[in-house]
Amino acid sequence: MEESIKIRGVNHLALRVRDIDTSAGFYRDILGFTEDVERPMGIMALLRAPLSTNHHDLALLQIGPAAADDSPQSVGLFHFALEVETMDDLVTARDRLASAGCLDSESDHGASKAVYGHDPDNHTVELIWVLPRAEWGDWESAAPVKTPVDIRQEANLRREAAVAGA
Secondary structure: OOOOOOOOOOOOEEEEEOOHHHHHHHHHHOOOOEOOOOOHHHOEEEEEOOOOOOOOOEEEEEOOOOOOOOOOOOOOOOOEEEEOOOHHHHHHHHHHHHHOOOEEEEEEOOOEEEEEEEOOOOOEEEEEEEOOHHHOHHHHOOOOOOEEOOHHHHHHHHHHHHHHHO
């Protein structure tokens, strides 16, 4: 067997967007990314996640207002997931997406909890909190696709359980 390529993980994601200012504003103002790099050619924005050590985590390339169909029936990106550190961070993400009018759903995936929203170009963004591995149990090798859940209630239950266990 050949030696595997030692891939560490996904370094960044590049999305085509209609309007660079609108899209960069969404990722900065709603999700907390920073834009620390000068825009190449004025049509690309390189954004960094708040806790990232990458040069950039998200690249946005403006292709203009006449961009093709963004329907779920077209071939392309299904969604991408951004991991948060705590359930409280997930609640914050949920609230910001809801305030911006772009919250789509809240889901229990067994080993993780997630909220889904969409950006100005209708890209689906998942924000995900992964349970500690010791809690995965049967979810180690299985996962529900999307079981509805109340993220705020889940966060409260985890807080109460932590206090009771302390």
